[in-house]
Amino acid sequence: MDTDPQRSCDKIYYDFCKAHTFPNGELAEQIKLSVQDSFKRLIEPSISAEVIREAKRKADIESINVFGDNLRQLLLGAPVGQKRTMAIDPGFRNGCKIACLSAEGQLLYHTIIYP
The missing domain is CATH 1.20.5 (Single alpha-helices involved in coiled-coils or other helix-helix interfaces)
Incomplete structure (x- = not known):
């Protein structure tokens, strides 16, 4: 002061x-x-x-x-830039969730698989 x-x-x-x-x-x-x-x-x-x-x-x-x-x-922001992305959420009891996103971030495909 x-x-x-x-x-x-x-x-x-x-x-x-x-x-x-x-x-x-x-x-x-x-x-x-x-x-x-x-x-x-x-x-x-x-x-x-x-x-x-x-x-x-x-x-x-x-x-x-x-x-x-x-x-x-x-x-x-997009984590990897303007690229198509596939994400997998592993889960054994409820199945693995898979999602595919377009380069603009729109959902293209999603499903659940049971390994």
Whole structure:
């Protein structure tokens, strides 16, 4: 995350002082140091982690969508190109199923044989 820490600390300090009575002297300095310390140790790392987590979540979703689109194209494409294909599903109890497809993917012939 790219931000100006001093500007962020000043904004937090200003918002705190606006909500409460405006401190002066040593109290104001102590509050300002507390704001700077809490921003540096707690707030900035938390915001950075949240921004990174959200960016990763969006990237993961986009990656899954791209993978799904690519896989869909691969699965819908002809496995051996524009060639006639014969497929055999082996089965001993229910028989072997045989199917023949044209180059365009239309069913030409199917049957069941019992070896």
